[in-house]
Each structure stands twice: as C-alpha cells, then as structure tokens.
Amino acid sequence: MEKRNILLIYTGGTIGMMKDYTSGALKAFDFSQLVKNIPELNQLDCTISSFSFDHPIDSSNMNPTHWVTIADIIAEKYNEYDGFVVLHGSDTMSYTASALSFLLENLSKPVILTGSQLPIGDLRTDAKENLITAIQIAALHKKGKPVIQEVGLYFEYKLYRGNRTTKINAEHFQAFASLNYPHLIESGVHLTIFKEYLLPQKRKLTLKSHRNMDDNVAILKIFPGINKNVIDAILQAENLKALVLETYGSGNAPMEEWFLEKLNNAINKGLHIINVTQCSGGAVMMGHYETSSRLKKMQVINGKDITTEAAITKAMYLLGSGVSHDLFKTVFETSLRGEML
Structure with missing residues (x-):
C-alpha cells in the first residue's frame, strides 16, 4: 500500500x-x-x-x-x-x-x-x-x-x-x-x-x-455592574467593525435603557454585534426570554452555539473577505465549516 x-x-x-x-x-x-x-x-x-x-x-x-x-x-x-x-x-x-x-x-x-x-x-x-x-x-x-x-x-x-x-x-x-x-x-x-x-x-x-483577515473586532463580556464608561470605551474604538458580545445564559443581557440604546446606536452606525453565550456549553436563543428579545429586535446577530474563538475568527474572515454589510448577518448565522448549528 x-x-x-x-x-x-x-x-x-x-x-x-x-x-x-x-x-x-x-x-x-x-x-x-x-x-x-x-x-x-x-x-x-x-x-x-x-x-x-x-x-x-x-x-x-x-x-x-x-x-x-x-x-x-x-x-x-x-x-x-x-x-x-x-x-x-x-x-x-x-x-x-x-x-x-x-x-x-x-x-x-x-x-x-x-x-x-x-x-x-x-x-x-x-x-x-x-x-x-x-x-x-x-x-x-x-x-x-x-x-x-x-x-x-x-x-x-x-x-x-x-x-x-x-x-x-x-x-x-x-x-x-x-x-x-x-x-x-x-x-x-x-x-x-x-x-x-x-x-x-x-x-x-x-x-x-484566503489571505485577508480584518482584525477590527472586539469582545465585550457582560458582567453585573458594567458601566457606561466601559461600554463607550469599546463601542467608540476607532475603526471597530464587529463586536462579539458575551452575554448570560441563552443570550440574555441587561435591560437598562442606556445599555440597549448604546448598542442600538452602534448597530445603526454600522457595527455588527454578535451575541454569544458566556457559558461553556449551550446556545444563544434570542427571544426565549424578555432579556434577549430587545437584542433580537435590534438585529443583533445570533451566534447560536458558536464558541467565542470561532466567533472572533469568523468575523475577521467575513470582514476580510469583503462580505457586504447587508449580507454579513445572514452569512454569519450560516454554518460555513461546521462551526455552529
């Protein structure tokens, strides 16, 4: 042989x-x-x-x-x-x-x-x-x-x-x-x-x-007591194009209006926000609880069961590949290499 x-x-x-x-x-x-x-x-x-x-x-x-x-x-x-x-x-x-x-x-x-x-x-x-x-x-x-x-x-x-x-x-x-x-x-x-x-x-x-990876991405891990200054420091980072938002449980985040308003304003300005769970296992199910329904209405991207590592690198890959802004959410929510449901 x-x-x-x-x-x-x-x-x-x-x-x-x-x-x-x-x-x-x-x-x-x-x-x-x-x-x-x-x-x-x-x-x-x-x-x-x-x-x-x-x-x-x-x-x-x-x-x-x-x-x-x-x-x-x-x-x-x-x-x-x-x-x-x-x-x-x-x-x-x-x-x-x-x-x-x-x-x-x-x-x-x-x-x-x-x-x-x-x-x-x-x-x-x-x-x-x-x-x-x-x-x-x-x-x-x-x-x-x-x-x-x-x-x-x-x-x-x-x-x-x-x-x-x-x-x-x-x-x-x-x-x-x-x-x-x-x-x-x-x-x-x-x-x-x-x-x-x-x-x-x-x-x-x-x-x-492929040879292009765009590193204008960031991770924001939600925690009890997170304040406006922390959120602003990340959302206002120069040239930021995508944010991996690590939320609680099945994709839940604080309901304070100031927090939701800041995320919504960032999305309206063109930022891609991807919802992934902080948990070691399990998946994001946006809309399952009220604390994630607002994120879903804002068109936050559903990371489903993707890992943070895969979410970051997938965002870099899609941005580097020139995927259009309008298609980014659809493509991200689609499994390309078996990385998500």
Missing part, C-alpha cells in the same frame, strides 16, 4: 521544546532529528517531512498574520502531501484552528493541530502521544480518500473539530473540550472514528486559501 506523505509544521509552543539537563533550560527541538528522538514514528505507515518557522512563536503572540502564513504554507504544499499536522502552543490553539477552518475553503485533506502541556523531552510528557496519534490520524485513508477532510484539534486521546474547541484547563493533560459538538475520533487500544460527526465529504473542489 502506498505510504502517505505528511507535513509537520512547527509554529512554536511547548511541544517543540526539550529540556537541557545541564542547564535545566528549555531549548528548541531539532525537527530534522524527529525520528531519532521518537523512534516509534518508524512504525507509522507514512513518510514524515517537517517545516519549522524561522522564529517559533509563543502562542500568546499569535495573530491573524500568522494564521494566514500557516494557511499559505498548507496551500503551497497542498498537492505534495496527503495531510498536515500543525504543532502549536495550546493557549491560542483553538483560535488558530478556527481561523484555519475559515481560511482554507474547500479543504479535502486533514489539517490536525496538536501540542502538549509538557515538553517533548520531559519524563511525563504528553507530547509524544499527541504527536504520534495526530500524525496517524492525518494519514488515515479509506478507499483512497482521507478519512478527515477538515481542520481538527487532537489532544489527550480525542480529535475534535477545531472550530468547536476551547481550552478549559491550564494544567491538566485534558486541556481542551468541545462542549457543543461530539469529538470525531477517540484514541484507545484502537482508533474509534465517529463517522456520523465528520464533515460530509463533498466532491473534490480546488482548495481556496
């Missing part, structure tokens, strides 16, 4: 570090020596190549320019490889996974993000299992076609749809969750694939890699 070609893209993060046992400091891992350091990779039925950023990025410094760079690398190498594994710091991995899902239109090959909580050379590291299984998943084929044809995130025995994830723990190996959508694959003695949850395989179309 023909071996699959997998490209490993190292952007930065803990997974690419090894401890210098002389100094105790962490140093960058040499990915050209990958198989030497992880001989188990020889057992995988695939050929692995690696590409590393010239200057690895701490994921806290990740931004839309880096997302476009990663998408460009995948697009440039798309016809040379059967799958891609992106090694990334865990802190902003869900943002990057979400962004890549939008930037890579008509994706028909796996793009799997993974990382680790401990460096690859640490005695108790989670890096080896995450890396080995992510590569194995990227190489999965059935009847000549990739099993996974979307952007996924693999961490601690589970593959999730990337744009459905959020980081939930800074210390546990089970650092990510997808509370509004089931995981796609579970790794145990065997890999269990939940085919019913995979994105439907469509007829093969040419990959389209």
